Amino acid sequence: MLIKLLIFAVCGWALFKMFTNDSKKKSDKDAAKKAKDIERKVATGEMVKDPVCGAYVSLDQEIRVRDGENIHRFCSYECRDKYLAQLEQGGREIAAEAKEEA
Template sequence: MIKWVVLLVCGWLLFKLVTNDSKKKTEKKQKDMEKKFATGDMVKDPVCGSFVSIDQDIRVRDGETIHRFCSYECRDKFIARLEESGRAIPKENKEEPID
């Protein structure tokens, strides 16, 4: 009987160690993302809201503003939304090559 109690306590302690470690990793990853966003290394995708690196390949220039996207699908949705509202982005500004 005591053997089972000790085994259960050890299992519970191991479980707590593993779950606590994963929580710390998740919190650290989120803090790193917030730090990158605050320093300007990352920007928010205007369509889906995910964070994208400023070095991201998928971008659209709208006048002086450069919009960065996480995927071509988000970029196409953004362009379609602009066209529905009556604005159009010139074809040469739809994709900007990386410097």
């Protein structure tokens, strides 16, 4: 009886490891696919890098600031505010209408 219980426990553990390992492989594949999708969007110009934190954001991102001919896009309002503060510390200031556009 004890041997049957032991065999049952070992089989259960083996099945558990098979299924959890399979889900780990799936999540690794999903992460790799997402990374390749971001790389493709960056290469085609559909995504740009946030100048403050380095996160990639879509071109249709609503949080943006116009600096002359350049339009900078940000992942969050915090990053945008940090960027504007850096410009002010450097002696530059963005025109009021450009801030409102953001």
